[in-house]
Amino acid sequence: EPEVTQTPSHQVTQMGQEVILRCVPISNHLYFYWYRQILGQKVEFLVSFYNNEISEKSEIFDDQFSVERPDGSNFTLKIRSTKLEDSAMYFCASSVPSGGPKSTDTQYFGPGTRLTVL
Amino acid sequence: SQELEQSPQSLIVQEGKNLTINCTSSKTLYGLYWYKQKYGEGLIFLMMLQKGGEEKSHEKITAKLDEKKQQSSLHITASQPSHAGIYLCGAGPTGNQFYFGTGTSLTVIP
Numbered sequence: 522e523p524e525v526t527q528t529p530s531h532q533v534t535q536m537g538q539e540v541i542l543r544c545v546p547i548s549n550h551l552y553f554y555w556y557r558q559i560l561g562q563k564v565e566f567l568v569s570f571y572n573n574e575i576s577e578k579s580e581i582f583d584d585q586f587s588v589e590r591p592d593g594s595n596f597t598l599k600i601r602s603t604k605l606e607d608s609a610m611y612f613c614a615s616s617v618p619s620g621g622p623k624s625t626d627t628q629y630f631g632p633g634t635r636l637t638v639l
Numbered sequence: 640s641q642e643l644e645q646s647p648q649s650l651i652v653q654e655g656k657n658l659t660i661n662c663t664s665s666k667t668l669y670g671l672y673w674y675k676q677k678y679g680e681g682l683i684f685l686m687m688l689q690k691g692g693e694e695k696s697h698e699k700i701t702a703k704l705d706e707k708k709q710q711s712s713l714h715i716t717a718s719q720p721s722h723a724g725i726y727l728c729g730a731g732p733t734g735n736q737f738y739f740g741t742g743t744s745l746t747v748i749p
Contacts, residue, residue: 525681554737564682564727564739612681627672628729628737632681 523547525631527613533637534603542598542634544613552576553596554614554628555588564612570596603638610635642666643728643740651746652718660713660743662728671711672729673702676742682727685713715745723747 526545534540546553555567569576570588585607587599596615600607610633616626642665652658662671670689674682686695688704688711695702699716715722728740 556737556739563741564676564729566737566739569737614682627684627687629684630674630682 525613525615525629527611527631527634529634530632531635531637533639536605536638537602540600540603540636542600542611542613542636544596544598544615544631545594546596546613546615547629548594550615550617550629552616552626552628553588553590554616555598556612556614556630557581557609558612558633559606559609567598600636603636605638608636608638643730643738645726645728645740645743647743648741649744649746651748654719654747654749655717658715658718658745660726660745662711662713662740664709664730666709668704668708668711668730670730671702671704671708673700673711673713674727674729674739676725676727678725685726718745718747720747720749 525547528543532540553570556564557567558564565581566579568578568582568588573590585601589597612633613631614628616628644663646661650658670687672687673685675685676682686697686702688695688702691706691708693704701714702711704711711728713726723745726743726745729737
């Protein structure tokens with residue numbers, strides 16, 4: 522069964538460094554998402570991406586963050602100048618749009634990348 | 640923004656017992672999703688409810704959405720240790736921005 526994959530599973534970085542988290546969504550999916558979960562807290566929406574542009578983003582997704590689909594299979598989240606509070610589990614998800622602005626498409630999640638900022 | 644409250648926060652049950660987890664939304668839901676998360680792992684899709692009054696079952700798990708589409712419940716019959724994990728309800732006012740509930744941690748004691 523097709524699944525969303527993420528690499529690396531664990532990333533350790535120094536404060537101030539840039540990190541790129543990678544995701545390979547399910548191949549026929551068209552919508553892509555990033556979420557984060559700080560330890561012990563809720564899973565929080567960061568951004569959705571469709572047709573090579575950001576569809577929606579939350580208040581968390583500020584100028585420190587960027588997303589890209591560099592080729593036909595990868596979807597990346599770049600965090601510039603990481604801070605201690607960026608330490609979290611980052612989940613990628615993808616979905617097939619059923620159409621319409623209020624579509625209710627099931628999102629399939631990857632296993633996550635645990636980011637630790639020291 | 641969408642707020643989803645889950646109750647209880649945590650649940651410890653004996654194997655074989657039934658249990659119910661609730662999810663309440665501050666706004667009308669266009670779609671309500673249930674996911675399961677094992678510690679340190681990704682989210683596994685369980686089921687999605689869209690219509691008021693809808694009920695779906697998969698193996699021993701049944702989910703319902705109320706007529707007003709603001710409350711959902713997840714019921715597990717004859718719980719097993721394999722049911723242990725964190726159950727999350729999720730929803731969006733639109734398909735592109737998605738919110739998760741606070742989560743319910745389930746422990747099943749053999």
